[in-house]
Amino acid sequence: MNNPKTIESRWAVEAKGLVKVFGDNRAVDGVDLLVPKGSIYGVLGPNGAGKTTTIRILATLLRPTAGEARIFDHDIRKEPHLVRQLVGVTGQYASVDESLSATENLIIFSRLLGLSRKDARRRTVELLEEFHLTEAARRPIKKFSGGMRRRLDLAASLIAQPPLIFLDEPTTGLDPLTRSQMWDTIRRLVATGSTVLLTTQYLDEADQLADRIAVIDRGRVVAEGTVDELKSSLGTSSLHLQLQDAALSPIAQQIAEKMLLVDAVFISPEGRMTAPIADAEQVTDLLLAFRQHNIHTASLSVQKPTLDEVFLTITGHGVPDDENDDNALQEMSQ
Amino acid sequence: MMTRDTLSMPPRRNLSLGQTIQQSLTMAYRTLLKIRRTPEQLMDVTFQPIIFTLMFTYIFGGAIAGNVQHYLPIIIPGILVQTVITTSIVTGTQLREDMDTGVFDRFKALPIARIAPLAGALLADTIRYLIATVLTISMGYIMGYRPQGGLSHVAMAGLLVIVCAWAISWIFAFFGVIARTASSVQGISMLILFPITFLSNAFVPAETMPHWLQGFVNVNPVSHLVTAVRDLANTGTVNSNLVTSLVGVAVIVAIFAPLTVRAYMRRT
Numbered sequence: 001m002n003n004p005k006t007i008e009s010r011w012a013v014e015a016k017g018l019v020k021v022f023g024d025n026r027a028v029d030g031v032d033l034l035v036p037k038g039s040i041y042g043v044l045g046p047n048g049a050g051k052t053t054t055i056r057i058l059a060t061l062l063r064p065t066a067g068e069a070r071i072f073d074h075d076i077r078k079e080p081h082l083v084r085q086l087v088g089v090t091g092q093y094a095s096v097d098e099s100l101s102a103t104e105n106l107i108i109f110s111r112l113l114g115l116s117r118k119d120a121r122r123r124t125v126e127l128l129e130e131f132h133l134t135e136a137a138r139r140p141i142k143k144f145s146g147g148m149r150r151r152l153d154l155a156a157s158l159i160a161q162p163p164l165i166f167l168d169e170p171t172t173g174l175d176p177l178t179r180s181q182m183w184d185t186i187r188r189l190v191a192t193g194s195t196v197l198l199t200t201q202y203l204d205e206a207d208q209l210a211d212r213i214a215v216i217d218r219g220r221v222v223a224e225g226t227v228d229e230l231k232s233s234l235g236t237s238s239l240h241l242q243l244q245d246a247a248l249s250p251i252a253q254q255i256a257e258k259m260l261l262v263d264a265v266f267i268s269p270e271g272r273m274t275a276p277i278a279d280a281e282q283v284t285d286l287l288l289a290f291r292q293h294n295i296h297t298a299s300l301s302v303q304k305p306t307l308d309e310v311f312l313t314i315t316g317h318g319v320p321d322d323e324n325d326d327n328a329l330q331e332m333s334q
Numbered sequence: 335m336m337t338r339d340t341l342s343m344p345p346r347r348n349l350s351l352g353q354t355i356q357q358s359l360t361m362a363y364r365t366l367l368k369i370r371r372t373p374e375q376l377m378d379v380t381f382q383p384i385i386f387t388l389m390f391t392y393i394f395g396g397a398i399a400g401n402v403q404h405y406l407p408i409i410i411p412g413i414l415v416q417t418v419i420t421t422s423i424v425t426g427t428q429l430r431e432d433m434d435t436g437v438f439d440r441f442k443a444l445p446i447a448r449i450a451p452l453a454g455a456l457l458a459d460t461i462r463y464l465i466a467t468v469l470t471i472s473m474g475y476i477m478g479y480r481p482q483g484g485l486s487h488v489a490m491a492g493l494l495v496i497v498c499a500w501a502i503s504w505i506f507a508f509f510g511v512i513a514r515t516a517s518s519v520q521g522i523s524m525l526i527l528f529p530i531t532f533l534s535n536a537f538v539p540a541e542t543m544p545h546w547l548q549g550f551v552n553v554n555p556v557s558h559l560v561t562a563v564r565d566l567a568n569t570g571t572v573n574s575n576l577v578t579s580l581v582g583v584a585v586i587v588a589i590f591a592p593l594t595v596r597a598y599m600r601r602t
Contacts, residue, residue: 059443084445095440099371111360112446114353140371156440
């Protein structure tokens with residue numbers, strides 16, 4: 001373990017043994033986190049794993065039952081007011097005033113943060129422009145789409161340009177286009193020197209954005225490392241392929257095992273082939289070989305490991321469905 | 335992308351009183367903006383004074399004071415106090431509703447005085463009391479009420495009612511903070527409000543009531559407030575009832591403000 005006293009400048013977040021108990025539910029059960037400054041840190045886990053609760057504790061919105069955490073070397077219990085000046089939080093549920101317009105929302109938050117009337121107005125215009133909300137600025141938020149709400153929410157978290165930003169499932173429920181726009185925004189934030197801690201249910205998102213990832217399950221960190229470290233521990237993608245002519249299955253299997261350098265190619269009697277692949281290039285080689293042998297394919301897909309598979313590998317159990325929903329509800333009601 | 339150095343303020347360990355006041359005013363401004371966006375929120379303070387004043391005056395006027403003209407100096411101050419205090423319940427229900435919305439999470443995460451959202455809500459509600467006060471007195475005037483105290487004393491009486499309603503709103507704010515739902519706040523508040531406004535001299539002279547009831551009516555702070563308002567508006571005199579009312583509401587604030595703030599801090 002690192003001693004915070006000697007390398008105090010390295011970490012944006014240091015959490016040790018965080019515990020939060022709601023009734024008899026240990027929502028967070030001993031979470032340790034070390035988030036390096038200037039990085040994007042992903043907290044990956046299913047609904048109810050304790051992600052939101054952890055973020056709420058770090059943002060001083062909840063008091064931990066046990067454990068300690070420091071934000072830029074400031075204790076969250078002893079110096080909450082200071083910590084609040086260093087973090088911006090964008091929650092899972094839009095935290096803006098529904099009945100007010102985007103401009104009014106941003107001006108009120110700016111004024112609360114101590115900006116003068118003039119600065120508040122200027123900053124609001126800047127942020128609206130930056131998040132492509134200028135045209136909708138005067139409309140009440142009620143009429144905003146999900147993506148616009150998230151953008152406004154994020155804009156509100158950035159008014160004071162906090163060095164650390166918590167994003168709780170920033171893209172859950174967004175369409176793919178809006179999601180990739182959100183990803184760009186998050187990357188730009190880090191480019192200006194901010195540290196981002198984001199939670200997500202999607203391995204893909206953590207993969208795209210995060211420098212390091214903590215996998216969290218049932219309130220505990222079950223794996224931690226860089227994206228590559230984690231991936232290599234998770235296994236590889238798999239190829240799914242449907243042959244046009246199932247009669248060619250034996251020869252197709254032979255070719256596949258030779259080209260992919262594995263002996264775990266499985267073909268169903270209907271001509272459906274599944275094979276692990278380490279490198280996407282191998283797929284090209286395989287398809288060329290198929291063409292040479294006059295084997296035609298009906299469909300083809302490459303699938304990355306799903307969160308389910310990640311969990312299965314790391315924890316030995318899948319994403320827990322039932323208690324999952326219970327915890328999510330409890331987390332929401334906090 | 336924005337430049338990092340233009341706005342960043344050095345982190346501060348504590349908030350000054352000036353900052354706390356400025357933040358409370360911003361929160362009050364927010365409430366006013368919301369009222370402007372949803373003016374139907376003001377339905378109660380607009381129609382209740384008009385309907386209640388009309389109803390009570392014409393229903394009870396003949397029975398209690400012989401005729402409507404004689405009843406007006408009794409009922410207008412009474413209904414003024416009753417209406418404005420009823421209005422103060424909304425402080426509690428709205429606070430509860432507000433605390434349940436997502437935006438409250440953001441307020442809690444901002445480096446602002448913990449008290450600002452509460453103080454702002456209470457402050458902005460005085461505008462509701464002002465509307466109810468002006469409408470009740472105007473309604474009385476239209477019906478023929480000519481207070482002898484003159485405009486300045488009527489204004490003083492109105493101000494007194496607003497100050498007292500603000501103080502009493504701390505009680506309802508307390509329920510707003512501790513209750514689970516807005517409708518339960520409404521329920522509890524009504525249970526308190528009905529006895530204290532009706533078991534007073536607001537509508538009927540206390541002398542006509544049974545002895546045991548008079549005992550309560552005479553110590554009820556609402557009675558003292560109603561009498562103080564009547565004396566101010568009708569005769570332009572200031573007496574001990576005014577002092578009693580102010581002391582009474584000061585006690586309410588002294589008890590409920592700390593209770594509310596403490597419960598609020600624990601909740602947030």
